[in-house]
Amino acid sequence: MRLGVFALLAAVWLALSGPYTLHEWLIFAFGIVSVAFVWRLYLALERAAGGGFEFFRASAWLRLPRFLVAFAVKVAAANLHVTKLILSPRIELHPRLRRVPASQKTSFGQVLYANFITLTPGTITLDLRDDELLVYALDAESEADVMDGSMDRDVLRIEGGSD
């Protein structure tokens, strides 16, 4: 009976707006196959990460705009700084390697923080181990962007930890 309702609904949808030509059927079928495949990958990833990704909760999406603004501002500032370094008549770098605590609770949050640092020109994450990032920075100014912990707090906030 329930299957009958499913079939009836499917038939109505098919009649009103379903795929008609071979081309449309192919796109429809490929769509279902791709979505199912990627969904399967996601489930495997979630299992490998040892727990659900908190990020797919609605509240995280609400906090996203503020994070994106903070992200854009920091990346823009870092871009200008590295551009200045590149175009200066004499290349003067003071590279350094620093251990930075990643205070996020979830592995997803820590990876987001590591990627944030890597995306910011002037700093790059070499390794993530035991809640600590190994960060390579071009000079003191780039290093300060990470060491002041503001990016860490940005990611913490969207992770939904403290404040």
Next chain:
Amino acid sequence: MNGVLDIATAVLLVAGGLFCVVGGIGLHRFSEFYQRTHAASVTDTAGAGLMLLGLMLQGGLSMVTVKLVLVLAFLLFSSPAIAHALVKAAHGHGLALELEIEDEPGRDGDAAG
């Protein structure tokens, strides 16, 4: 109105293009592998980001803009993953870093060479 949008698009595209060129110049001028990855990330973020923003203005509120936003999102996830993979592979295989300051050298074994 259209004129304003077109001008904004033009400015964003040219600015993005300039950052791409700057990234390229940096690749040349910086002297070693690890420094060069920083120059490349200028191209990945400012270059690609500004150009995509400029194109979004032309797309308006349409599927084109949705797709451009997705392109930007994929770029923002894939480019740090690639940069990290490159740098970690180089570091893991013992390509030495030229450093002025290092936290607790040798604790991770391979950093000290």
